[in-house]
Amino acid sequence: MxxxxxxxxxxxxxxxxxxxxxxxxxxxxxxxxxxxxxxxxxxxxxxxxxxxxxxxxxxxxxxxxxxxxxxxxxxxxxxxxxxxxxxxxxxxxxxxxxxxxxxxxxxxxxxxxxxxxxxxxxxxxxxxxxxxxxxxxxxxxxxxxxxxxxGFYGLGQHQNGQMNYRGEDVELAQHNMDIAVPFVVSxxxxxxxxxxxxxxxxxxPKSYALAGSEGDGLKIVGTDGKPGWTAQYYLGDRLAVTQSEKVINYQYIRDNMRWPEAAKAQTVASTAGQNTAGNAVQTQRVIWSGKVTPGKSGLHRFRLYSSSYVKVFVNGKEVLERWRQNWNPWYHNFDVPLTAGKAADIRVEWEPNAGYIALVHNDPIPDADRxxxxxxxxxxxxxxxxxxxxxxxxxxxxxxxxxxGKSAMLPEWAYGFWQSRQRYETQDQLLDVVREFRRRNLPLDNIVLDWRYWEDDNWGCHCVDKTRFADAKGMVDEVHALNARIMISVWPKFYPTTDNYKELDKIGGIYRRMVEQRPGESKDPKYISKMYRDWVGPGYANAFYDPYNPKAQDIYWRQIRENLGDLGFDAWWLDADEPDFHSNLSIEERAYRMSPTAKGPGAALFNSFPLVHSEGVYQRQLISKPNVRPFILSRSGFGGIQRAGTAVWSGDVASRWDDLRDQISAGVNLSMSGIPNWTHDIGGFALEDRYTKQDPAHIDEWRELNLRWFQFGAFTPLFRSHGEAPKREIYEIAPAGSPMYSSMEWYLKLRYRLMPYIYTLAGDTWQKDGTIMRGLVMDFPADLKARNINDEYMFGGAFLVAPVTEFKARSRQVYLPAGADWYDFNSGAYYKGGQEIRAEAPYERMPLFVRSGSIVPTGPEIEYTREEPDGPIVLHIFTGADGSFSLYEDDGTSEGYKRGEYTRIPIQWNEAKGELTIGKREGGHGGMTSKRAISVRFYDKGTSRPVDFAENGKSAVVYDGSAVTVRKP
Missing domain, CATH: 2.60.40.1760 (glycosyl hydrolase (family 31))
Structure with missing residues (x-):
């Protein structure tokens, strides 16, 4: 017992x-x-x-x-x-x-x-x-x-050049250009x-507060000795208003309603962008000046939320200079070391153009907490x-x-080149672009039909304006006949006059707070116009649907399928799904209007809308077409969106050199958030007037910015040109035969030569949970210097990419990580790792390096991805270290990859023996070729000549699926 x-x-x-x-x-x-x-x-x-x-x-x-x-x-x-x-x-x-x-x-x-x-x-x-x-x-x-x-990475996509988040502050709140994913990898x-x-x-953990507000920790005294900032408002050269202001705060629409009457500029309606404020026709300037005294010593963090032109000076030194389109402001971070009780002079100079601005701040925290x-x-x-x-x-x-969830594979054509613009206004405009690409023998796989293909007063009908798109199905059919695909933009937005709105509203599937004012809210038509009307024509009432409601998801899918999908469109562009109800509403207002959802208050679900929206479309498309890979492009994302056949892009970024640079860390960290398919608007979406008007004094800079962005884009997961006027087709930006045109054509063809390499990286995202666009830290974890570099990355395991992000730069510093040796792609020069070099960056080329031991398969010169699915392969072997590669192939479009319908060819390079082994083919898929011409080209550190993927190797075999060994000559 x-x-x-x-x-x-x-x-x-x-x-x-x-x-x-x-x-x-x-x-x-x-x-x-x-x-x-x-x-x-x-x-x-x-x-x-x-x-x-x-x-x-x-x-x-x-x-x-x-x-x-x-x-x-x-x-x-x-x-x-x-x-x-x-x-x-x-x-x-x-x-x-x-x-x-x-x-x-x-x-x-x-x-x-x-x-x-x-x-x-x-x-x-x-x-x-x-x-x-x-x-x-x-x-x-x-x-x-x-x-x-x-070091910390991931967290989604953010626009402040932050690569390593150690010691950084990041707010995760969905916004155009900023994607919240609450995942960090260490x-x-x-x-x-x-x-x-x-x-x-x-x-x-403390949220940022308006600099100088109660509890902020800063004491601000204006130049006149009064508490607060001294604010000077100019119209032209005339000082219109001088006043003291406790904080700098014209952040949202309601805040802008406080603008001093005597300082208001005349405006005209905007003809571009999501701009409800219009454009000023009088030159405006505002200067805020103050002596800023902190209560704590240490690193003070400031975030300037702004649009239009702005500069910030601290003790007379410029610390920030930016421009952003006035309808899409965002934060620009700067840190200032300050001493408790010691004043610093801070001055903010702004050209409003009916834009938005606010300065927020956070006190230092102990280093151990930081x-x-x-x-x-x-x-x-x-x-x-x-x-x-x-x-x-x-x-x-x-x-x-x-x-x-595993990252669902995209169709192979998604990794080819996309041409887009804001926007093709007619059927002929769109078709003429595809025809012109084919006439010029320029590679192209996807043409994109952006918004407003409907009649302006019929948003949400999911229908085309037949006066401009007389035969939408015929248009789609011709695109297909030209061996291209077509993606169409659809929004979660509806005008109340549409039948689609009414159907969704009937089952409680509409966010009615977008069209129904609060009790007691102003009925002034100007207020209603600013707060509740969109930017199209006279401005229309509108609302988004609720994707948290399964019945609303069913209806939304049926509406877009019956009206657009059945016309043959190949992919869905799900725009504005942050959701961006109305530009320049406060976050609190956005959360209020997102309520109630079928799953609870919008504030509690704030960041998850893009996932629920995209997954609803993805799942229903799979039911509709069980053996066709769905493909979705979303402007936002959330944890898990990779399982929904969805790529994301970096939103409506500005066409500026700083923004080009910021896309590097934005794309890398989004990729390290587990979302491998990322893209961006080559050239930037929104342009300054000096570019839009094609000012001769600035056209060379505009072209060079586009070229450098294009070079970068060729080595990102998805290769996509898009933006507002001027037109973005390469033959519209530069004439044939010019250095710019020739360079862009060269990178287009290089991208397509690399398709066997790129599509293998795509296959790896599903089979091996791989990442295409990689922070240096992923491949070189022992190199501490590689952790913080924010303007380089790896494209797969072979290529180190170093985009050029300065006007007229013809060289740049490049750090080559320790743990590998490197070939300069453009010269063939061989470098030891663990050093910084000055890399040549001629106008026509971007610095690009290949890791020793890399095996890079290339294919023939083609104009679309499936032109020669059984075409010859060249294996480029960059000697200096052992290497391996597993070439992936499937039919490119079906769901067969989930059923094991694919092939792998294992390839091994043995440096000591000088032998390349092309292993036995593994697996099979429909349409697989039984024999393949494969040649091998070797690169040695003594070669010192540019890499040329257009050349075939000297060692050739006819590969029939059996293992074969090739010795280096």
């Missing part, structure tokens, strides 16, 4: 609780629930998700039923961790990861498969009750790895997915996150996709 009692007691202690001096824990399926002895979290649940991942959920009460799984994660708890308890710590061990939880505090830490500590909660979870739309929520925060030296080879749909802050991993969300039900451990950063991203 005594023995049985002891066994029962041991079993009870092992399965249900631990010592009374600490908290207790209970085993549940796949994990445990801890009841900590102290702290704000009353329950902490840790569940296994496979061999390498855990989910941690902490709540301030005892009810996990209120905690939803959210929309990002599709995986379910899986695996049975080995659970043990020792001296107040419970350990959950999986094959490739371990979690430990302190029973007293409930704090959790993690180890990788080798037992190395990688992540630890630095503080207890923080909860603050909130009520929104009558529902109870929590503002939540969790900090990890306080004082860390690791140089410690783990990924953390913060499972929250609301607006979230990475870094400083250099930590911290997430703070405005609304949730719990501190809720997933951690996945791996051997490298690729593995961490693979773990993220295991949680949120």
């Amino acid at each position: 005594k023995t049985l009692s002891r066994l029962a007691l041991c079993a009870l202690l092992a399965t249900s609780s631990t010592a009374a001096l600490a908290g207790s824990f209970q085993k549940v399926d796949h994990g445990i629930i801890v009841s900590p002895d102290k702290g704000p979290a009353k329950r902490v649940r840790i569940l296994a998700f496979g061999d390498e991942a855990f989910r941690v959920t902490a709540i301030p009460d005892e009810n996990f039923e209120a905690v939803s799984d959210g929309v990002m994660v599709t995986a379910k708890p899986d695996g049975d961790p080995v659970i043990s308890e020792d001296r107040g710590t419970v350990t959950l061990k999986l094959p490739s990861a371990t979690a430990r939880v302190n029973l007293t505090s409930g704090q959790v830490s993690f180890l990788d498969g080798s037992g190395k500590a990688i992540l630890s909660e630095s503080s207890r979870a923080a909860f603050e009750p909130k009520t929104v739309e009558g529902q109870k929520f929590l503002a939540v925060r969790q900090q990890f790895n306080r004082g860390t030296d690791e 140089t410690r080879n783990y990924g953390l997915l913060w499972n929250n749909n609301s607006i979230t802050r990475f870094g400083n 250099y930590s991993l911290s997430f703070t969300s405005e609304l949730g039900q719990a501190v809720d996150y997933f951690v996945t451990a791996a051997k490298d950063m690729d593995g961490a991203i693979a773990g993220y996709r295991k949680l949120t």
Whole structure:
């Protein structure tokens, strides 16, 4: 009896609780629930998700039923961790990861498969009750790895040139150009997915405040000695108004209504962009000046939200100069070290042109907090996150996709060249472009029909204006006959007069707050026009549909399929799905108008709209055409959108050199957020007047900016030219035979030569959870210098890309990471890694380097991707190190890849033996050629001549699927 009692007691202690001096824990399926002895979290649940991942959920009460799984994660708890308890710590061990939880505090830490500590909660979870739309929520925060030296990447797409987020502040709130993905990947080879749909802050948990506002921490005195900024408003050269202003704040439409009457400029309606304010016809300037005295010493962080031309000076030195179209302002960051009690002179000079501006600020925080991993969300039900451990950063991203869904493959043609513009106004305009590309033998795979192909007063009809597109199906058929594809823009937006709106509204599928004013809100027609009417013609009332409502998703899909899809369009461009209801509304107003959704208040779901919207279309297209790969282009994204056959692009960026540079880190970090298919508007979307009007004094700069952007675009996952006037076709920008035209033609043809390499990278995104556009840190983790470089990246494992981002630059500094040697693509010169060089960058070429040991397959010169699916292959071997490549092929368009219908040809280069082995073909697919001409070209460090992918190799074989070995001559 005594023995049985002891066994029962041991079993009870092992399965249900631990010592009374600490908290207790209970085993549940796949994990445990801890009841900590102290702290704000009353329950902490840790569940296994496979061999390498855990989910941690902490709540301030005892009810996990209120905690939803959210929309990002599709995986379910899986695996049975080995659970043990020792001296107040419970350990959950999986094959490739371990979690430990302190029973007293409930704090959790993690180890990788080798037992190395990688992540630890630095503080207890923080909860603050909130009520929104009558529902109870929590503002939540969790900090990890306080004082860390690791690098952080991912977080979506942001526009401030930030590559490594260590020590940075990032707000995750969907906006045109800015994509929120609450996933971070660390140089410690783990990924953390913060499972929250609301607006979230990475870094400083305190939100930025208007500089000089109550509680901001800055004392501001104007040049006249009065509190606040001295604001001077000019019309032309005349000083119209001088006044003191506590803050600089014309951030949103309502704020602009406070503009001093005597300083208002005359305006005319805009003819371009999403511009409801119009354009000023009088020159305006505003200068804000002040002595700024901080209460704390340290690095003060400022964010200037602005459009039009702006400059910022600190103690007489210019620290910021930017331009952005006035209907799409955004933040520009600058940091200033300040000493408590010591004033600094700050001056902001702005040319408004009916634009927007605000200056916000945050005080310094201790370095240990600044250099930590911290997430703070405005609304949730719990501190809720997933951690996945791996051997490298690729593995961490693979773990993220295991949680949120594999990246669905795009059709092969998506990796060819796209021509687009804002916009083709008629059927003939669009067809003439495709015909001209074919006449000039310029490669092209996709032509894009942007918005307003409908009648202006009929937005949301999903129909074409027959006076301009008389035969839409015939147009699509001709595009197909010319061996191209066509994508069409569709919005989640409807005018109330359309039948589609009425059908959706009938089932509660419309955000009615977009058309219905609040009680007591102004009825002034000017106010209504600014706040509730769009920018088309006289301005129309409009509303978006609710994709959180499954019935609304069904109706939306049927409407676009029946009216447009059945005409034969090949892909969907889902524009403005942040959602961008109305440019220059405050975030609070956007969240209000997004409510109520079928799943709760818009503020609680704020960042998830693009995922739910895109996935609704993707899933229903698969039902409609089960064996055709859906393809969607979205202006926004969220965690998990890669599973929905969706690529994203960087939004309506400005056509400026700074913006070109910012796209590099934007694309890399979006890719490292687990979303591999990214693109951008080559040349930038919105232009300054000096470019739009083709001013002879500036046309050379405009052309060079386009050229440098085009060169960069050829080495991004998707290659797409788009923007506002002037026209973006290469023959419209530069005449045939000119250096610019010849360079763009060369990069077009180079892209298509590289299609076997590029499409293999695409196949790897599905089969190997690969990443096409890669931060240097992914391939060179031991090189600490590579962590922070924000203007270079890897394109696959072979190419180091160094875009040119300065006007008239004919060379640039390039860092070649340690851990590899490098070939200069343009000269053939050979360099050791771990050094910075001055690389030549002639007008016609961008610095490009190839890693030693690379195997790069190229194909024949073609004008569209499937022109020669069985064409000859040239294997380019860059000697100097061992190398491998696994050539991927399938039919390019079907869902067969999910069924194993593809081929792989493994290729190995042995440096010591001087042997290339082309291995036995693996797999098969419909239309596969049985024999293939393959030639091999070797590059040596002593060659020193430019790489030429148009040349065939000297060693040739007829490959029939059997292994063959080729020796280097």
